[in-house]
Amino acid sequence: MRKVLFAASECVPFVKTGGLADVVGSLPKVFDKSEFDIRVMLPMYECIKDQYKSQMQTVYYFQMDNIVYVGVMKLELDGITYYFIDNKQYFSGSKPYFDLFTDLERFAYFSKAVLSALPLIGFRPDIIHCHDWQSALIPVYLNTVFQGDPFFQGIRTIMTIHNIRFQGTWNVGHLQYVSRLPHEVFEPTKLVSPFQDTSLPKSDWTASMLRGGLVYSDWITTVSNSYAYEIQTPQFSDGLDDILLCRNQRLKGIVNGLDYQIWNPETDANIAETYNIENFIAKRNANKIALQKELGLNPDPSVFTLGIVSRLTDQKGLDLVDQIMDQLCETRMNLVVLGTGDPHYENMFRHYQSKYPNKIAAIIGYSEELSHRIYAGVDALLVPSAFEPCGLTQLISLRYGTVPIVHEIGGLKDTVQPFNQYDNTGTGFGFKGYHSQELMDRINHAMYLFYNDKATWNGIQKRAMEQDWSWKNSCEVYRQLYLGM
Numbered sequence: 001m002r003k004v005l006f007a008a009s010e011c012v013p014f015v016k017t018g019g020l021a022d023v024v025g026s027l028p029k030v031f032d033k034s035e036f037d038i039r040v041m042l043p044m045y046e047c048i049k050d051q052y053k054s055q056m057q058t059v060y061y062f063q064m065d066n067i068v069y070v071g072v073m074k075l076e077l078d079g080i081t082y083y084f085i086d087n088k089q090y091f092s093g094s095k096p097y098f099d100l101f102t103d104l105e106r107f108a109y110f111s112k113a114v115l116s117a118l119p120l121i122g123f124r125p126d127i128i129h130c131h132d133w134q135s136a137l138i139p140v141y142l143n144t145v146f147q148g149d150p151f152f153q154g155i156r157t158i159m160t161i162h163n164i165r166f167q168g169t170w171n172v173g174h175l176q177y178v179s180r181l182p183h184e185v186f187e188p189t190k191l192v193s194p195f196q197d198t199s200l201p202k203s204d205w206t207a208s209m210l211r212g213g214l215v216y217s218d219w220i221t222t223v224s225n226s227y228a229y230e231i232q233t234p235q236f237s238d239g240l241d242d243i244l245l246c247r248n249q250r251l252k253g254i255v256n257g258l259d260y261q262i263w264n265p266e267t268d269a270n271i272a273e274t275y276n277i278e279n280f281i282a283k284r285n286a287n288k289i290a291l292q293k294e295l296g297l298n299p300d301p302s303v304f305t306l307g308i309v310s311r312l313t314d315q316k317g318l319d320l321v322d323q324i325m326d327q328l329c330e331t332r333m334n335l336v337v338l339g340t341g342d343p344h345y346e347n348m349f350r351h352y353q354s355k356y357p358n359k360i361a362a363i364i365g366y367s368e369e370l371s372h373r374i375y376a377g378v379d380a381l382l383v384p385s386a387f388e389p390c391g392l393t394q395l396i397s398l399r400y401g402t403v404p405i406v407h408e409i410g411g412l413k414d415t416v417q418p419f420n421q422y423d424n425t426g427t428g429f430g431f432k433g434y435h436s437q438e439l440m441d442r443i444n445h446a447m448y449l450f451y452n453d454k455a456t457w458n459g460i461q462k463r464a465m466e467q468d469w470s471w472k473n474s475c476e477v478y479r480q481l482y483l484g485m
């Protein structure tokens with residue numbers, strides 16, 4: 001029996017701000033329980049729903065380094081054991097993340113507490129699988145502070161990059177203060193870039209927690225093949241291409257899967273009419289009408305309806321959407337937006353909604369339930385991201401027979417096959433250059449087929465729904481990785 005511990009800052013159904021939570025919440029469930037014991041460790045955020053908090057039990061509490069409290073709570077749910085690192089000082093508040101300065105300390109604490117707790121709770125993993133910068137110090141602690149303890153000998157680590165843009169970067173002085181890691185890790189080629197200007201005082205050098213994870217872990221994975229390649233280039237690496245190139249024999253791209261139980265149009269309790277590949281045409285129309293009504297748009301299934309479900313950040317290509325909005329609103333279409341994030345983009349969509357109230361419905365907020373109704377009710381989903389490590393919204397959209405229109409980059413490139421009119425293949429639309437006119441051209445192409453060639457349009461939807469983006473394939477790749485370590 002191989003034992004694996006996931007350490008992460010988000011996990012469905014407890015706390016979610018993006019796809020990281022979907023992955024951490026679904027991947028552990030797909031392994032054969034007779035072969036793997038996979039458990040998950042998360043911060044005990046105050047914002048976790050009472051429904052879950054009330055079922056947790058305290059398994060241990062102690063003073064880490066004789067100064068700071070660590071409580072460990074436990075909850076079994078759907079066959080998975082979850083542990084929660086409890087410390088009110090760090091994890092109270094209405095949301096999982098605050099400002100970066102504060103978060104550095106909170107997640108340095110979390111990473112050290114994960115390791116400190118293990119000998120006390122009776123679980124010794126063979127592998128610790130870390131996700132993003134919030135748990136990236138675990139391999140660093142393991143190879144330094146915890147190295148001498150026999151309990152930890154032989155524990156292997158995987159560092160998965162879900163988004164290289166966020167690294168937990170600050171100056172050495174502060175990171176050293178919050179992590180209490182030894183001096184030697186704050187050197188060039190370790191947590192510090194080899195290109196650091198070393199004539200500056202050391203405490204002013206820049207250090208990256210994610211870089212630490214990449215340097216000290218046994219394996220590095222990321223969430224699609226294309227992104228694994230892209231992040232080895234300066235354009236996409238956010239300053240980490242040196243270490244990724246150097247370790248590329250230990251770097252693997254493993255595309256994300258979807259939880260096919262949660263994302264299933266045939267059983268989805270959030271949508272007006274459930275459907276499958278046999279009856280999707282009529283039923284999706286019913287879902288579209290229900291969605292239009294819900295959002296105050298004119299209920300008319302004959303109108304081409306676009307959707308965006310996204311964090312509203314620079315990553316997501318919303319500057320391209322901004323540039324085409326007036327042009328788009330001259331055509332016969334609706335656009336439904338569900339998102340929250342950067343106030344600049346929130347206000348941009350509010351502005352367009354008030355300018356074109358009959359065409360645009362912008363819901364600035366977060367709603368899991370509404371997101372399901374959008375996936376089931378819109379004709380096409382826009383995902384024009386500037387970069388996209390994997391992307392789950394296009395996978396959900398394929399599953400729901402919504403045609404994705406994507407920038408062919410990262411995971412979007414690996415999962416959406418662009419429509420080819422010559423041999424009538426493809427599951428969506430793709431544009432290669434990051435330009436608003438290319439996006440507009442693809443939307444026009446999609447709209448043309450929707451209005452003038454329903455058979456071809458429905459064919460794209462059908463092929464999209466026939467794809468298998470469950471965890472089946474990628475689970476096998478992770479399995480081989482775990483077994484080979």
Ligand code: ADP
Nearest residue numbers: 018019310311338339365366367371391392393
């Ligand atoms: P990222 O992790 O970069 O945000 P992904 O495409 O991997 O992008 O995952 C986004 C996930 O978050 C999807 O499950 C999507 O449905 C969900 N999501 C994003 N914004 C919202 C929102 N405002 N309301 C509900 N769900 C959202």
Ligand code: GLC
Nearest residue numbers: 019020162223389390391392
């Ligand atoms: C990140 C990426 C997204 C990916 C998700 C889960 O948030 O931005 O592309 O799908 O993590 O891996």
